[in-house]
Amino acid sequence: MSHLTDFQTFLLLSILKVVVVLVITLMAVAYTVLLERKVLGRIQNRWGPSRVGPFGLLQPLADGIKLFLKEDLMPIASERPLFLIAPIIALSCALISIAVVPFGGMQRVTVNGVGVEMFNVADLNIGLLVILGITSIGVYGIALSGWSSNNKFALLGSLRATSQMISYELALGLSLVGVVLRAQSLSLRDIVNSQSAHGLLSWNFFGGFQFVAFFIYIMAAYAETNRAPFDLPEAESELVAGYHTEYSSMKFAMFFMAEYANMITVSCVATLLFFGGASSPFGHLIPDFGGPVVHAILPILWFVVKVLGFLLLFIWVRGTLPRFRYDQLMSFGWKFLLPMAMANIIITSLIIALRA
Template identity: 80%
Template sequence: MTHLSDFQIFLLLTILKIVVVLVITLTAVAYTVLLERKVIGLIQNRWGPSRVGPFGLLQPLVDGLKLFLKEDLMPLAVERPLFVIAPVIALSCALISIAVVPFGSIFTYRGVSLFEISDINIGLLVVLGITSVGVYGIALSGWSSNNKYSLLGSLRASAQIISYELALGLSLVGVVMRAGSLRLRDIVGSQAHHGLLSWNIWPQLLGFFIYLMAAYAETNRAPFDLPEAESELVAGYHTEYSSMKFAMFFMAEYANMITVSCVATLLFFGGATSPLGHLLPDNFGGPILSAIFPILWFIFKVFCFLFLYIWVRSTLPRFRYDQLMSFGWKWLLPLAMVNIVITALVLAIHG
């Protein structure tokens, strides 16, 4: 019987992790859509999806099948290669950034960390870089569609994402300064000592507010969903898309929501660490429970952010476009710089 080498074990475990995380992420995307429809239904005093399966739980499966079976129309005047590749870029960038997210405690087998796909020492930069590239998919989709509404939607999205990218990046500098590292594991570890009291949300409350506002704009969600404003632009940059190409843009939006929620959880709310800190020992409940509990804490925190996304969408009206740009450049960007200066002064005085 041949024994597998360390490299073969590493390769097999990595492929297995990629498959598992991809399946879970895509399932989470589908059921985030159902969660949104259910929560908005309850807020508007109606049922939401309730016919397909018990409590409407099979609705995402039916919606996906419907989109898959629809005719894939392609208008005659589009720039075909770019028209096809645009949704692929958008969805790929939305899914790749999940690779550096540590969604559990440090748990290794044969030297391989089981609860994150890749542990990179500049993980935060990787997430910001990959999510920034996603705007190319939106820009190309609007331009290649040869449609005025699509072009206007993609121009809005490009300007909006570039504008709010600055505030979003700068809002995280305070967290990086406090942790002294861009590695996501280190940032989570710096918040683990005293549980709830160690989380960055308290000293970085201003940074968290800026991050939250910029994240809504980055993911084109209400009240900043101007690129696909139905009352003005039909459906914005994906007006000409149908079937699975449309579904890929739809999936990319919800995958980006999940990524933003994961990053907020890691940077401001202690990631997979318990709010009780070291009041409970690390080996509480044996090795299996001590591995499962951090994952459950992480999922719960991400769920809370997704619920907040949906709550905001169902209660706040859409901004005007000039208000959107003014808010980003005149308020969020200066506030992010003020947050950096204050954090640096506090660290210098206490350091």
């Protein structure tokens, strides 16, 4: 017998899950930065960070210490409360949306009479909408940072970021409708389950014929996260550093972490929606082996491998493609991606209706 009520047990388990997921995400953010610097270095024929620790593996630690110890400058003409709250909004929105992502297979454990999902902080029946909603709230962090800095470059950067994110959010949201139609659910768990029947062949990208939607999604996602080739909000050659020009020390680090956390979230969503989430690409071809521990860990491994693939794609694109011009960016989003996404919805729903 224990003295905890069901609610207290649930609360403690949830806090535990949140802490574990948060720590892992922040570590992943730190090492994604290192990965980007290393891979980008190789693409540009140089070594990248290699001095701190073996192969430069302790570089994120050194960066963290450096950013903590830097002087925190406060521009005298800034709008103080908004200037302080903007990086917090950006980072917290980037980290919250990871809560609905199912990392592994269905593993319900019962502790003290309360059943909880092990590899998922919250399994919501509108998980996909929650991610979209939180992403759209994240715009405020960037918009406010530019405005409250009272700096022309920052303001221009944040105006660009805001209009870019609003424009591409439409294409992003519409590109996911085809997947939702196929899964008939907005729950990320259901969407993953709908793709787990025959391994690789039943993934939405291959078997579901959603590859058009996938390419729309991935392009819109690059624009959403302000990454190259859509990194106009922080175009160094024109805007100094864009919306975070006036930020220093940890406040700058928070924007930096938010960008990478967003990259990870976007990669997770792409994995879940188009590449079968944590399911194995071989389906039932390989016979089951190992005990319950292997059964729990193997799906996580697949998930991490897929997400890592998307992160490498992000870096590869940054190392390869030049930046878009602003009018090209806007006309590409509104005149190409949006109609394509709508056509994808119409064709997908027609096929589903004909099959039914």
